[in-house]
Amino acid sequence: xxxxxxxxxxxxxxxxxxxxxxxxxxxxxxxxxxxxxxxxxxxxxxxxxxxxxxxxxxxxxxxxxxxxxxxxxxxxxxxxxxxxxxxxxxxxxxxxxxxxxxxxxxxxxxxxxxxxxxxxxxxxxxxxxxxxxxxxxxxxxxxxxxxxxxxxxxxxxxxxxxxxxxxxxxxxxxxxxxxxxxxxxxxxxxxxxxxxxxxxxxxxxxxxxxxxxxxxxxxxxxxxxxxxxxxxxxxxxxxxxxxxxxxxxxxxxxxxxxxxxxxxxxxxxxxxxxxxxxxxxxxxxxxxxxxxxxxxxxxxxxxxxxxxxxxxxxxxxxxxxxxxxxxxxxxxxxxxxxxxxxxxxxxxxxxxxxxxxxxxxxxxxxxxxxxxxxxxxxxxxxxxxxxxxxxxxxxxxxxxxxxxxxxxxxxxxxxxxxx
Numbered sequence: 001x002x003x004x005x006x007x008x009x010x011x012x013x014x015x016x017x018x019x020x021x022x023x024x025x026x027x028x029x030x031x032x033x034x035x036x037x038x039x040x041x042x043x044x045x046x047x048x049x050x051x052x053x054x055x056x057x058x059x060x061x062x063x064x065x066x067x068x069x070x071x072x073x074x075x076x077x078x079x080x081x082x083x084x085x086x087x088x089x090x091x092x093x094x095x096x097x098x099x100x101x102x103x104x105x106x107x108x109x110x111x112x113x114x115x116x117x118x119x120x121x122x123x124x125x126x127x128x129x130x131x132x133x134x135x136x137x138x139x140x141x142x143x144x145x146x147x148x149x150x151x152x153x154x155x156x157x158x159x160x161x162x163x164x165x166x167x168x169x170x171x172x173x174x175x176x177x178x179x180x181x182x183x184x185x186x187x188x189x190x191x192x193x194x195x196x197x198x199x200x201x202x203x204x205x206x207x208x209x210x211x212x213x214x215x216x217x218x219x220x221x222x223x224x225x226x227x228x229x230x231x232x233x234x235x236x237x238x239x240x241x242x243x244x245x246x247x248x249x250x251x252x253x254x255x256x257x258x259x260x261x262x263x264x265x266x267x268x269x270x271x272x273x274x275x276x277x278x279x280x281x282x283x284x285x286x287x288x289x290x291x292x293x294x295x296x297x298x299x300x301x302x303x304x305x306x307x308x309x310x311x312x313x314x315x316x317x318x319x320x321x322x323x324x325x326x327x328x329x330x331x332x333x334x335x336x337x338x339x340x341x342x343x344x345x346x347x348x349x350x351x352x353x354x355x356x357x358x359x360x361x362x363x364x365x366x367x368x369x370x371x372x373x374x375x376x377x378x379x380x381x382x383x384x385x386x387x388x389x390x391x392x393x394x395x396x397x398x399x400x401x402x403x404x405x406x407x408x409x410x411x412x413x414x415x416x417x418x419x
Contacts, residue, residue, distance in 0.1 A: 007019055007020065007021065011329065011331040012331055012335075013331070017329055017331075018325045019325065019326070019329075020323070020324070020325040020326040020362050021288070021326075022165050022166065022285075022288040022289050022326065023165065023362065024165045024171075025361055025362065025363070027171045029163060029165060030163060030173060036291070036294060037163045037165075037291035037294075038161075038163055038173075039161060039162065039163060039291055039292060039295070040161025040162075040163075040173060040174040041161060041225055043157075043174065043176045043177040043226070044174065044175065044176055046135055046137075046175075046176045047134075047135050048179070049112060049133065049134050049135075049178075049179045049181060049182055050110035050111075050112070050134065050181075051064075051110070051181075052108075052109065052110060052112060052179065052180075052181025052182075052184075052185075053078060053079070053082060053108045053109055053181070054180050054181040054183075054184035054185070054232075054233065054236050055179055055180050055181045055232065058075070058239075058241075058242040061075040061078075061079070061108075061242075062075045064107075064108065065078075065104075065108070068100075068103075068104055068107050068108070069100070070097075070100065070104060074096065074104070075108075076242075077093070077095055077096060078093070078096075078104075078105070078108055078109070079242050079243075081093050082109060082188065083188070083236075083242075083243055083244050083245070086188050086189075086191040086192040086195060087192070088105065088109040088111075088188075089105075090102045090104075090105040090106070093105060111134075112133065112134065112179075112181055112182050112185045113131040113132070113133065113182065113185050113186065113189060114131065114132040114133075115129060115130070115131060115189075116130040116131065116132050116138070117129075117130040118130075122144075122200075123200060124199065124200035124201075125144065125145040125146075125199065125200040126142065126143070126144050126145075127142070127143045127144075127193070127198075127199060128140060128141075128142045128143075129141050129142075129143070129186075129189070129190075131186070133158065133178070133182060135176075137158035137159075137175045137176060138158065139155040139157075139158050139178065139182075139219070139220050140155060140219060140220060141153060141154050141155055141186045141190070141219050142219065143190045143193070143194075143199060143212070145199050145200050145202075147203060147206055148206060148208045149208055149213045149214050149250075150194065150199065150208065150210075150211065150212050150213050150214065151212070151213070151214040151215070151216060152186065152187055152190050152212045152214070152215055152216075153216045153218050153219045154183055154186045154187065154215060154216070154217060154219050155178065155183075155186070155219035155220035155221055156177075156178055156183055156217055156219070156220070156221040156222075156223045156226050156229070156230050156233075157174060157175075157176070157177050157178055157220055157221025157222065157223075157225065157226050158174075158175035158176050158177075158178060158220065158221070159172050159173055159174045159175040159176075159220060159221070160173075160174055160220060160221050160222055161173060161174035161222065161225060162222045162225070162256050162290070162291065162292055163291045164256065164289065164290055164291065165288070165289070166289065166321070166323065166355070166363050169220045169221070174221075174225075177221075177225075177226040177229060178221070178226065178229065179229055180229045180230075180232035180233040180236065183229065183230065183233040184233050184236050184237070184244075187212055187215065187237070187244065188244075190212050191211045191212055194210050194211055194212070195210060195211070212246075213246070213247075213250055214250040214251070214252075215237060215246070215250065215251045215252065216252045216254070216275075217230065217251075217252065217253045217254055218252070218254050218275075222255060222256060222258070223253050223254060223255060224253070224255040224258040224261035224262065224265065225258060225261075227261050227264065230253070231265075231268065231270075234248075234251060234253070234270060234272060235270070237251060238251070238270060248270050248271045248272050249271060249272075249273065249314075250273075251272045251273065252272065252273040252274075252275050252317070253265065253272050253273070253274055253275070254274075254275040254276070254277055254319065255274075255275070255276060255277065256277045256290050256292050257276060257277070257278075257290065257292055257293065257296050257300075257301035257304075258292065258296070259295075259296040259300050259301060259304045262274070262276075262301070262304040262305065262307075262308060263304055263307060263308075265308065266304075266307055266308040266311040266312060267311065271312050271313070271314050272314070273314060273315075273317060274305065274308045274312075274314065274316050274317070275316070275317040275318075275319050275351075276301060276302075276305045276316060276317070276318055276319065277290070277319040278290075278298070278301070278302075278318050278319065278320055278336075279319070279320055279321050279323075279327060280298070280327045280332065281298060281332055281335040281336035281339055282298065282332065282335060283297050283298050285326075285327060285332075286298055289326075289327065298339070299339070302339055302340070302343060303343070305318075305348070306343040306344065306347060306348075309347040309348070310347075315346075315347060315348060315349055316347060316348045316349070317348075317349050317350075317351055318336075318340070318348055318349070318350045318351065319351050319353060320336070320350060320351065320352045320353065321352075321353045321354075321355045322352050322353065322354050322355060322365065322366040322370075322371055322374060323355045323363060323364070323365070323366065324355075324364045324365060324366045324367065324370070326362075328366040328370050328371070328374055330373055330374065330377055332374075333373075333374045333377035333378050334377055334381070336350070336378065336383075337377065337378050337381035337382075337383050338381075340383055341381060341382065341383070345382060348383065348384075349383075349384045349385070349386070350378055350383055350384070350385040350386075351385075351386060351387075351388045352371065352374060352375060352385065352386075352387050352388065353387075353388045354366065354371060354387070371387060375387055
């Protein structure tokens with residue numbers, strides 16, 4: 001197969017088709033000494049966030065409470081206030097001793113996120129938050145009400161080190177990993193807003209609970225590059241006695257393909273939904289689209305995904321952003337189906353996502369007819385495939401759009417820290 005002569009390729013059947021080559025627009029991709037896209041796996045050294053209740057195991061919380069001079073059972077009371085009533089306000093915790101209450105609460109629940117801005121769309125059913133962390137780093141999360149469920153797209157890193165050219169988040173590189181407490185605080189703050197009636201209104205026949213029911217780790221960052229803190233956050237999410245008591249099946253952890261971490265996740269015995277952001281079934285294109293493919297190839301990532309299914313019994317989701325004339329060719333749908341079917345049936349579901357278009361950019365969504373043909377070929381090959389509807393495009397809150405802009409930085413500079 002001849003690739004990229006004057007933006008054309010020859011398909012396996014010998015048909016010439018247009019091939020747009022990935023490139024960055026409006027920014028310079030960071031490169032290493034050999035000219036390859038730079039990958040950042042380690043978090044840059046910065047001041048650590050204050051230690052928070054959610055960073056600790058239940059036993060560690062009791063020890064910390066005793067260290068602050070109170071009996072261990074106070075940890076359970078504090079957990080109830082934070083994880084059930086979604087508050088860190090000492091004045092609301094009247095069951096705690098008044099003389100030491102404020103110092104105790106601030107010692108266990110230090111402020112982690114300052115809200116800089118809130119944008120709404122979809123008649124109030126989608127809200128994007130811009131948060132400032134203790135060190136000035138900026139992250140975003142997106143809250144979405146659907147019939148029967150409420151989903152929060154959370155960030156796990158400030159920035160991202162995976163350097164994918166079509167994702168706005170990766171343009172500035174990795175600022176730092178987020179703590180488990182900072183991840184959980186996004187959920188607690190969202191639950192507080194929902195409890196106060198701040199997320200649209202339910203339809204009359206919607207009997208879902210008024211709290212976040214689904215989490216997708218698809219905000220800023222590569223979750224599996226911040227493995228330990230993400231997993232601590234997940235444990236807090238699913239803990240019914242000392243955490244948020246969420247269903248693991250409602251939590252989706254995504255990755256661009258960090259194979260060793262995928263295998264580690266499969267051994268956690270927590271049945272979260274696993275999503276692989278693939279975006280191309282052939283190494284030649286994926287090497288440029290997803291730079292981490294230079295470390296772990298398509299087949300290695302798919303083998304690890306199949307292993308996740310084998311160990312957990314949880315069907316894997318393949319995320320695939322459809323980009324016009326770049327990765328949306330029919331032969332790529334066929335190749336993707338072949339690779340998935342080679343690994344068996346019934347273990348995977350494909351989620352094509354129309355890329356959010358930018359006027360005049362090479363990065364734009366596929367034509368509707370092309371999207372439909374891509375989906376048809378996969379379904380006809382026996383691969384369950386559903387075109388995903390994206391929310392929040394009007395407020396730059398959809399997949400791949402989360403990024404701290406110059407306007408965000410300016411607003412954050414005049415936003416006072418929480419007391």
